Amino acid sequence: MTFIREVLTELYSSRRLIYELARDDFKLRFAGSRLGAVWGFIQPLVTIFLYWFVFQVGFRSTDASGRIPYILWLTAGMIPWFFFQEAWSGTSNYLYEYSFLVKKVVFKIEILPFVKLLSALFVHLFFVALVLLMMALYEYKAEIYVLQLAYYLFSELILIYALSLIVSSLSVFIKDVLQVMGVMIQIFFWMVPIVWSPDNLQGTFILKILRLNPVNYFIEGYRDALLNHVWFWEKPFYAVYYWAAVCVLLGMGIWVYRKLKRYFADLL
Numbered sequence: 565m566t567f568i569r570e571v572l573t574e575l576y577s578s579r580r581l582i583y584e585l586a587r588d589d590f591k592l593r594f595a596g597s598r599l600g601a602v603w604g605f606i607q608p609l610v611t612i613f614l615y616w617f618v619f620q621v622g623f624r625s626t627d628a629s630g631r632i633p634y635i636l637w638l639t640a641g642m643i644p645w646f647f648f649q650e651a652w653s654g655t656s657n658y659l660y661e662y663s664f665l666v667k668k669v670v671f672k673i674e675i676l677p678f679v680k681l682l683s684a685l686f687v688h689l690f691f692v693a694l695v696l697l698m699m700a701l702y703e704y705k706a707e708i709y710v711l712q713l714a715y716y717l718f719s720e721l722i723l724i725y726a727l728s729l730i731v732s733s734l735s736v737f738i739k740d741v742l743q744v745m746g747v748m749i750q751i752f753f754w755m756v757p758i759v760w761s762p763d764n765l766q767g768t769f770i771l772k773i774l775r776l777n778p779v780n781y782f783i784e785g786y787r788d789a790l791l792n793h794v795w796f797w798e799k800p801f802y803a804v805y806y807w808a809a810v811c812v813l814l815g816m817g818i819w820v821y822r823k824l825k826r827y828f829a830d831l832l
Contacts, residue, residue, distance in 0.1 A: 567818050567822065570674070571675075574672050574675055578672065578675050582675055586678075586679045586680075586682035586685075586686075589679055589683040590683045590686055593683075604686075604687045605687060605690060608642070608691065611642070611646075612642050615638060615642070616635050616638055619638070619759050619760075633702050633704070635698070636790075637761075637787065637791060638758075638759060639691075639694075639698060640786050640790045641758045641759075641783050642758060643688065643691045643786060644716070644717075644720055644783055644785075644786045645753065645756075645783060646691065647687075648720060648723075649749055649753075650684045651684040651685075651721075652724050652731075652745070653745070654680035654683065655677040655725065655727075655728030656727070656731040656732045656745055657732070658677055658679070658680055658728070659673075659676075660735075666829055673828075677725060677728050677729075681724065695790060696710070704791070706790065707793060709788070709790075709793045709794070709795065710790060711789075712788070712789035713786065715796055716786055719782050719785070719806065719810070722810055722814065723778055723779075723782075723813070725814070725817075726810060726813040726814035726816075727813060729818060730813070730817045730821075731745050733817075733821045733825070734820065736824065736828055737827075737831065756774070756780050757774070757780070758783060762774075762784075775802075776805075778810065778813075781802065
């Protein structure tokens with residue numbers, strides 16, 4: 565708890581610096597290209613279109629219930645996935661990217677993962693607005709359940725932060741860890757029902773195993789908030805499992821980070 569309290573205190577005192585670093589980080593990712601930061605929005609849009617074309621036009625996929633347009637169902641799942649993919653990749657590599665700051669004794673490097681999280685959040689909020697616009701165009705009413713997006717976003721942020729503490733700390737000693745993370749991201753994408761419907765596996769043992777993946781919680785949660793109109797407390801056991809898993813990962817991350825932090829400056 566001491567570590568969490570220190571981080572929260574530092575976040576508040578450095579909030580302006582975090583925002584400025586996140587803004588610069590977002591701009592630098594596309595520096596040198598003519599369209600600049602616009603590419604941060606174009607690439608996810610093209611990806612959504614391609615998956616929609618392949619799975620609905622090509623494979624005739626649906627949300628299994630048939631009541632929700634597939635493009636809405638797909639987009640609602642892709643939005644939290646894009647954020648997870650980008651934010652986890654960024655926060656796991658922050659020690660290398662900001663090595664010049666890590667080596668400064670006076671700089672609190674604990675705030676750096678949040679710079680990456682905020683940078684990824686800029687695009688995420690745009691896509692949340694986009695899916696709400698799409699829902700309006702399809703005359704699919706956004707009801708009060710949408711307020712849950714704040715809860716599911718917070719859930720996702722904590723999981724990403726926990727994973728980043730583990731991966732970023734270990735990667736300083738074993739660079740292959742970042743490659744393993746890239747493979748895990750690919751596995752997660754196809755093993756979590758993002759482009760395929762879990763209803764097709766309803767009642768099967770396979771689905772129970774797949775739902776053990778914490779990523780599934782907020783993918784399903786975004787769809788519940790936007791389309792299915794289900795409150796998060798209506799799935800109490802799933803929520804308890806998710807937060808138990810996140811607490812274990814966060815505890816592991818804090819332990820690994822505190823054990824290895826003293827070696828970061830020397831090895832980077």
